[in-house]
Amino acid sequence: MLDVAIIGGGPAGMTAGLYTTRGGLKNVVMYEKGMPGGQIMNSSEIENYPGVAKVMSGIDFMAPWPEQCQRFGLKHEMINIQRVSKNEDGTFTILKDDGTTEQALSVIVATGSTPRRAGFKGEDEFFGRGVSTCATCDGFFYKDREVTVIGGGDTALEEAIYLAGICSKVYLVHRRDSFRAAPSTVERAKKIENIEFILNSTPDEVFGDNMGVQGIKIKTPDGIRQLDTPGVFVFVGHNVNNEVLKQEDGSFLCDTNEQGQVIVNLRMETSVPGLFAAGDIRLDAPKQVVSAAGDGATAGVNAISYIMEHR
Ligand code: FAD
Numbered sequence: 496m497l498d499v500a501i502i503g504g505g506p507a508g509m510t511a512g513l514y515t516t517r518g519g520l521k522n523v524v525m526y527e528k529g530m531p532g533g534q535i536m537n538s539s540e541i542e543n544y545p546g547v548a549k550v551m552s553g554i555d556f557m558a559p560w561p562e563q564c565q566r567f568g569l570k571h572e573m574i575n576i577q578r579v580s581k582n583e584d585g586t587f588t589i590l591k592d593d594g595t596t597e598q599a600l601s602v603i604v605a606t607g608s609t610p611r612r613a614g615f616k617g618e619d620e621f622f623g624r625g626v627s628t629c630a631t632c633d634g635f636f637y638k639d640r641e642v643t644v645i646g647g648g649d650t651a652l653e654e655a656i657y658l659a660g661i662c663s664k665v666y667l668v669h670r671r672d673s674f675r676a677a678p679s680t681v682e683r684a685k686k687i688e689n690i691e692f693i694l695n696s697t698p699d700e701v702f703g704d705n706m707g708v709q710g711i712k713i714k715t716p717d718g719i720r721q722l723d724t725p726g727v728f729v730f731v732g733h734n735v736n737n738e739v740l741k742q743e744d745g746s747f748l749c750d751t752n753e754q755g756q757v758i759v760n761l762r763m764e765t766s767v768p769g770l771f772a773a774g775d776i777r778l779d780a781p782k783q784v785v786s787a788a789g790d791g792a793t794a795g796v797n798a799i800s801y802i803m804e805h806r
């Protein structure tokens with residue numbers, strides 16, 4: 496029987512692992528389906544984590560986190576978790592992708608969120624062949640070429656700035672004329688000569704051939720405009736990864752809101768005793784590394800208290 500099963504190895508999951516193991520729990524496993532680090536690994540830069548004044552890529556920023564957690568005894572298994580369910584005795588069953596199960600006294604769900612698709616024609620067909628949601632991963636393929644960026648949030652603006660340093664031109668297509676992104680980031684982008692803003696406009700259709708994307712048609716207030724860019728980067732927000740909480744009958748293990756975000760209190764407790772949620776998956780998450788890590792610490796500390804009471 497595990498003390499705590501942590502699902503997800505992003506900033507929230509790893510910090511929960513650090514706090515539970517450093518706080519004295521001996522048998523804590525973090526299940527992560529890919530490399531630990533979470534979605535910030537896709538970011539070209541992070542500059543707002545307190546105490547880290549140097550601007551770094553997401554990969555460099557996250558590099559020391561796993562070692563720090565493992566130093567205190569956190570175990571890591573690279574596997575996708577299909578489902579978490581509650582047993583009659585109050586413990587939890589963790590169902591893994593290989594069909595095996597594990598039992599745990601407490602569970603911290605920190606599965607984060609996933610980039611959303613914008614829903615235009617050709618987006619799925621050309622995904623990975625010119626349509627991308629990761630500038631750090633794919634930007635270099637378009638060195639000295641033109642690309643289109645879709646979205647008006649922090650991710651779209653920051654990644655447009657990053658791409659402008661590699662590509663000859665960046666068209667930033669946003670459906671409104673005001674932005675969700677921080678005003679300072681918008682100002683920074685506006686000062687960059689090779690970023691052209693196309694506002695009040697939406698993607699209509701991406702087109703290409705067997706080799707990949709050749710361009711995108713945009714619906715603008717003046718009609719359809721064609722951008723012959725071989726790269727199209729879509730940054731239109733995220734969906735929460737709540738599948739692990741879905742039970743066989745389709746219901747969620749704990750209370751969620753209409754967007755599927757997990758409802759928690761200030762202790763990161765869900766509506767089910769012993770089940771905690773931390774980071775981007777919870778309601779009203781500020782969707783920041785620092786707050787995800789803070790949630791992970793809060794969940795970890797309270798999971799220890801729960802186990803002390805229920806062991
Ligand atoms: P995530 O980072 O999403 O991690 C969740 C992990 O769970 C993932 O590694 C995933 O593989 C794993 N997982 C999911 N489901 C399962 C499963 N069923 N089984 C096993 N593992 C699973 N924030 C900032 O503070 N500053 C920034 O500059 C910044 N820039 C960003 C730039 C980009 C491009 C993006 C996408 C985000 C950025 N953010 C930034 C936001 C920040 O990355 C997130 O808020 C933060 O990573 C959330 O952490 P998390 O641990 O909750 O979830």
Ligand code: NAP
Pocket residue numbers: 543612613614645646647648649650651653670671674675697698730731732733781782783
């Ligand atoms: P976001 O803030 O939700 O912005 C999504 C953008 O995409 C919005 O501008 C939205 O337009 C647009 N959009 C949504 N659906 C669309 C569609 N179908 N077609 C066209 N456009 C569409 O998402 P995000 O930028 O990924 O940021 C997510 C969170 O991470 C935010 O809380 C953000 O602050 C945080 N983050 C922070 C940093 C940082 O602190 N430096 C960096 C990156 C991300 P509307 O505005 O019209 O809705």
